[in-house]
Every structure is written in structure tokens, then in C-alpha cells.
Amino acid sequence: MLHLEFSANADTLKNKVILVTGAGDGIGKQAALSYAQAGANVVLLGKTVSKLEQVYDEIMAQGLVEPSIIPLDLMGATPQHYKDMASTIKSQLGGLDGVLFNASLLGNLCPFEQIKASEYEEVMQVNVNSKFHIMQALLPVLKESNAASVIFTTSSVGRNGRAFWGTYSISKFATEGMMQILADENKKSSVRFNCINPGATRTNMRAKAYPAEKPESLKTPLDIMPSYLYLMADASKSVNGQSLDCQPK
Numbered sequence: 724m725l726h727l728e729f730s731a732n733a734d735t736l737k738n739k740v741i742l743v744t745g746a747g748d749g750i751g752k753q754a755a756l757s758y759a760q761a762g763a764n765v766v767l768l769g770k771t772v773s774k775l776e777q778v779y780d781e782i783m784a785q786g787l788v789e790p791s792i793i794p795l796d797l798m799g800a801t802p803q804h805y806k807d808m809a810s811t812i813k814s815q816l817g818g819l820d821g822v823l824f825n826a827s828l829l830g831n832l833c834p835f836e837q838i839k840a841s842e843y844e845e846v847m848q849v850n851v852n853s854k855f856h857i858m859q860a861l862l863p864v865l866k867e868s869n870a871a872s873v874i875f876t877t878s879s880v881g882r883n884g885r886a887f888w889g890t891y892s893i894s895k896f897a898t899e900g901m902m903q904i905l906a907d908e909n910k911k912s913s914v915r916f917n918c919i920n921p922g923a924t925r926t927n928m929r930a931k932a933y934p935a936e937k938p939e940s941l942k943t944p945l946d947i948m949p950s951y952l953y954l955m956a957d958a959s960k961s962v963n964g965q966s967l968d969c970q971p972k
């Protein structure tokens with residue numbers, strides 16, 4: 724599979740402006756660094772400003788294109804925040820060529836009947852509703868790019884429901900659905916939409932879901948970057964409406 728062996732160089736994403744949500748930690752942090760190393764002008768969106776600043780510092784220390792920081796809590800942000808973000812990106816960075824929807828909440832793993840309504844709403848707000856509003860605001864800007872890529876992050880529980888994975892699983896099914904609708908509607912445009920399933924990866928979220936697991940047994944975010952780079956690069960220009968696995972079984 725091409726995406727598993729993809730290797731980027733310092734020019735692969737040159738002149739591309741790429742927004743990464745949840746860029747301060749875990750897979751999003753590594754993706755932001757890897758995209759910057761491939762020449763992209765990265766926009767770091769996240770909740771914890773100190774974490775975003777650390778990623779900013781790492782990118783600058785490597786002498787890469789200076790990134791931007793958008794401190795935003797996807798739980799509380801309104802459609803107006805996203806409209807303002809779209810016009811700021813357009814006016815200050817000249818456009819947008821890619822979005823990696825990476826930020827997500829796991830919520831609590833428990834039987835369906837015990838899911839708290841308030842928690843259901845919070846997880847759906849961050850994992851699904853924010854993507855809807857961000858896409859509505861950014862799609863017109865993305866369409867101005869010659870070749871734009873939108874990557875949604877899915878999970879194996881977004882393809883097959885699994886007991887006790889509750890709201891997270893429902894939110895990932897919704898994510899797959901949103902990707903498919905956008906991919907189908909826009910197949911004649913310059914914007915492509917795909918999902919990526921990282922598979923078991925060494926992050927805080929994975930440790931929360933599987934507390935007894937040995938982290939050393941898992942792939943690191945860096946290990947799975949070839950697929951993230953492939954889907955963002957022009958090499959995947961003709962790929963639309965797919966759901967790729969970084970760690971196929």
C-alpha cells in the first residue's frame with residue numbers, strides 16, 4: 724500500500740498552508756512537526772496554549788516555516804469563531820490547502836445505559852459538531868486552493884460498533900459519514916476528503932482507553948506519519964472518499 728511507504732522531503736508540502744486541530748499533543752503534535760518538516764506553513768489549533776507554544780518552539784528551533792497558533796477550545800467555540808478563523812487564515816496566510824481533523828475526546832468507556840447525557844453532548848460537540856462548523860466556514864477557502872486535502876481521523880470503532888465504546892464510537896461513525904458526504908459532493912472540485920485510522924498508537928488517549936497496556940508495545944506517532952504525509956501531499960491528489968489504515972491488520 725502506497726501510503727504506508729510514502730516518504731516526504733523538505734519540499735513535499737512547500738507553499739501549503741495546513742491547519743491541524745489538537746496540534747499540542749499526541750498524534751496531532753507529531754503531524755504538525757512532520758508537516759512543517761515537509762515544508763508546510765502549519766496552523767496549530769488547540770486548547771492548551773502552553774502545549775501549542777512548545778510545538779511552535781520546536782518548529783522554529785528546526786529552522787522551518789514559522790507556524791501560527793490558534794488557541795481555541797472546540798467545546799465552547801461558536802460558528803462565528805470559525806468564520807473569523809477562516810477570514811484570518813485567508814487574509815493573513817493567503818489561503819488554506821489542508822486540514823487535519825485530529826482533536827477528539829474519548830469520553831468514558833461504559834455500558835450504553837450509563838452514558839451521561841451531558842458527556843454524550845460534550846463528546847459529540849468536540850468530535851462531530853465542531854467539524855461540521857469548521858467545514859462550513861473553511862470549505863470556500865479550501866476550494867480556492869489548486870489541490871486541497873481534508874483528513875478526518877477515524878478509528879476501528881467508527882466502522883464496527885463495539886460494546887462499551889459508547890459516544891466515542893458513535894462520533895467516529897459520524898466522522899466517517901461526514902467525510903463520505905463531503906467527498907461525494909465535491910468530487911469534481913479541487914478538494915479531497917479522506918479518513919485516516921491511526922490504529923493503536925502511544926498517546927495519552929490510548930493510555931486512558933487501555934491503562935494496563937505497555938506503551939512500549941505500541942507504535943509511536945512518528946511511526947505512523949507516512950500515511951499522514953501521503954494524504955496531505957499532492958501524491959494523493961486522486962484519492963477521495965477513502966478510509967485508510969496506518970496499521971492494517
Ligand SMILES: NC(=O)c1ccc[n+]([C@@H]2O[C@H](COP(=O)([O-])OP(=O)(O)OC[C@H]3O[C@@H](n4cnc5c(N)ncnc54)[C@H](OP(=O)(O)O)[C@@H]3O)[C@@H](O)[C@H]2O)c1
Nearest residue numbers: 745748749750770771796797798826827876923924926928
Ligand atoms: N492513539 C490511538 O491509539 C488512536 C487510535 C485510533 C484513533 N485515534 C484518534 O487519533 C486522534 C488523536 O488522538 P491522540 O491519541 O493523539 O489523542 P490525545 O493524545 O488525547 O490528543 C488529543 C488532542 O486533541 C486536543 N483536544 C481535545 N479536546 C479539545 C478541545 N475541546 N479543543 C481543542 N483541542 C482539543 C488535545 O488538546 P489538549 O492536550 O490541550 O487537551 C490534544 O492535543 C483522535 O481523533 C483519536 O480519536 C487515536
